[in-house]
Amino acid sequence: MEQRHLGRTGLRVSRIGLGTLTWGRDTDEHxxxxxxxxxxxxxxxxxxxxxVYAGGEAEHLLGRxxxxxxxxxxxxxxxxxxxxxxxxxxxxxxxxxxxxxLDASLRRLGTxxxxxxxxxxxxxxxxxxxxxxxxxxxxxxxxARYAGVSNFSGWQLAKAATWQLxxxxxxxxxASTQMEYSLLQRGVEREVLPAALDLxxxxxxxxxxxxxxxxxxxxTGTPSDxxxxxxxxxxxxxxxxxxxxxxxVDAVATAAxxxxxxPLQVALAWVRDRPGVVAPVVGARNARQxxxxxxxxxxxxxxxxxxxxxxxxxxxxxxxDQDWSTL
Numbered sequence: 001m002e003q004r005h006l007g008r009t010g011l012r013v014s015r016i017g018l019g020t021l022t023w024g025r026d027t028d029e030h031x032x033x034x035x036x037x038x039x040x041x042x043x044x045x046x047x048x049x050x051x052v053y054a055g056g057e058a059e060h061l062l063g064r065x066x067x068x069x070x071x072x073x074x075x076x077x078x079x080x081x082x083x084x085x086x087x088x089x090x091x092x093x094x095x096x097x098x099x100x101x102l103d104a105s106l107r108r109l110g111t112x113x114x115x116x117x118x119x120x121x122x123x124x125x126x127x128x129x130x131x132x133x134x135x136x137x138x139x140x141x142x143x144a145r146y147a148g149v150s151n152f153s154g155w156q157l158a159k160a161a162t163w164q165l166x167x168x169x170x171x172x173x174x175a176s177t178q179m180e181y182s183l184l185q186r187g188v189e190r191e192v193l194p195a196a197l198d199l200x201x202x203x204x205x206x207x208x209x210x211x212x213x214x215x216x217x218x219x220t221g222t223p224s225d226x227x228x229x230x231x232x233x234x235x236x237x238x239x240x241x242x243x244x245x246x247x248x249v250d251a252v253a254t255a256a257x258x259x260x261x262x263p264l265q266v267a268l269a270w271v272r273d274r275p276g277v278v279a280p281v282v283g284a285r286n287a288r289q290x291x292x293x294x295x296x297x298x299x300x301x302x303x304x305x306x307x308x309x310x311x312x313x314x315x316x317x318x319x320x321d322q323d324w325s326t327l
Contacts, residue, residue: 001042005278016282017048029065034286060108063108080150082097082101102138102143113142113144120150120151135164149178161195185207202279209264214264255305273300
């Protein structure tokens with residue numbers, strides 16, 4: 001698998017990442033092992049997790065598979081911290097919480113460092129410089145090799161990345177931002193992606209298949225074994241089952257028919273090769289699903305197909321977004 005630099009850093013990662021959101025909950029150890037082995041066999045390196053996935057079980061499960069199945073040195077382990085199970089405060093970006101969370105992640109993962117440590121979201125009640133200092137301490141202590149953010153808006157990303165760049169050598173530059181990005185969700189193109197490109201921050205798209213909807217599996221109803229039929233994940237899928245999304249899904253299916261491939265591969269190839277994108281993070285229930293996603297390595301979409309998909313999924317961008325002066 002092709003490797004790409006993560007932002008303006010020396011860290012190289014596979015251009016498809018393996019997500020672990022369902023590990024320890026819907027994906028058991030056997031299926032997780034099959035996925036990780038298949039991913040490693042084709043040259044995949046970036047494995048994404050978080051301290052809150054399945055209440056920490058995803059990290060536990062990944063930790064059990066490291067070395068016993070795949071050499072730790074062959075993987076780029078990325079985890080996140082900051083989300084908390086508190087209905088009154090969803091995110092805690094305090095230095096104390098973040099560093100304690102990192103130590104707990106390292107224990108669950110059974111490793112002395114993570115390759116990429118990301119803030120899971122922006123905490124509006126903690127001073128940003130305090131939050132970012134946790135990243136600096138993690139890197140300077142060797143517990144994390146690189147640092148990034150997740151779910152930051154455009155101004156939040158620009159503020160954080162600029163603050164880190166203001167003291168080179170003393171503060172660690174942001175390597176990445178992880179955001180939802182797909183043909184069904186192009187909101188990052190308004191401000192997040194321009195900021196990331198300007199500041200040298202690599203984009204790691206989550207839900208690159210539109211929460212599974214872009215595979216076409218929901219075109220004739222909701223399969224009983226799908227996320228859309230799951231009590232826990234149905235609300236996650238439902239927003240992308242409207243008429244507007246259906247038109248985009250139909251266009252993807254038409255492109256797939258013309259290219260003799262699958263809607264999954266078309267949708268994934270589109271986002272993988274967007275400007276600023278480093279590695280879409282793909283989650284799968286089993287190795288068979290993952291294998292289809294990994295087979296996209298050989299696919300490059302023709303310019304005409306990309307343009308058609310751009311047109312059918314184009315978000316409405318007006319003042320004061322880019323190119324507003326042409327309106």
